[in-house]
Amino acid sequence: MSLVNFTTREITCKIVYYGPGRSGKTTNLHYVYGRVPDARRGRMVSLATQTDRTLFFDFLPIDLGQISGFATRFQLYTVPGQVYYNATRRLVLQGADGVVFVADSQARQLDENLESLQNLQSNLLEHGVDVRTMPLAMQYNKQDLPRELILSPADLDDALNFRSVPSFAADALHGVGVFETLKGISELVLKRLAAGSTA
């Protein structure tokens, strides 16, 4: 849950990158880390196995600067995508303000994407959160692969994007769509925050 302090005028939000194993969640964070100026980001923390598979989470804090007079910070997390690590995946979701679902665009990975989406819904429910109320953006990663291997963003929207949330085609390895996705989810999270604050 975001922390908003009207006295010190600070906002801190938690965004979680979710999705099946090897879909490119950590790659998204690496790209963001590489592009954001030193002064605006912290150390990227990765709790990974010896083969660089995410074991618990990756974490990257970024400082968005002043927005409407509020010092605004985002905490970006990834979850481990492998099915085996569901217990830790659920823990990382705790207190999330927004989720980026990173789907693997390869046609043969469609079942894994669907399974991971269902897993997201079930893990959010464990925290008492209805997925329909959570700010969510879809990213269709690996769109740089040969066309015969992947599904188009329109096909992936049909298959995965039941809520018609903002979706972004991406090639996270080269940074295509990474910034757009982060911007998309940031807007959703902060709009919800602004709407909530007027209640």
Added chain:
Amino acid sequence: MTTRAVEAWTLQPLVKFAKEAEARLVLVMTSAGQVMAQHGFSRAVEVMAAAALGAAIIASTAEMAKELKQPPFAALTHQGERHGIFLAGFGTARGMLVALVVYDLDVSSVGLVQLFFEQLVAELQAACPTEGVPKQVLAADFERELSDSLNTLFGR
């Protein structure tokens, strides 16, 4: 040493604890890793990394406790060559909070930290407001400023 609180009611108990326990670094955070007060850190973003790791340790050991069908562990301590860390969760009217304490072994000890930690918890529980956080309106041009900030951040 700088002490800073996002929620003002946490400041006084934290300042007192850091002095009495001779702690090098102290963080008070939510169970999701959101920082509420800090002592001894110099850069906000490094604070967040420490908070994320501390909250993750508490969350994973709480799950271990569930597996063992026992209440959450009261506190966790680790002793290194020069520093020790003490990590514990506690309940307040604002929900569960987590404290992370780092101390130098040549000036403090886990016993000293534990001794004053109980007092810190009691003082935070007493100071914690029971009413909800007041709602206030964020600026109307919030969305435009957000977009500008993100464009600036990514150099676009």
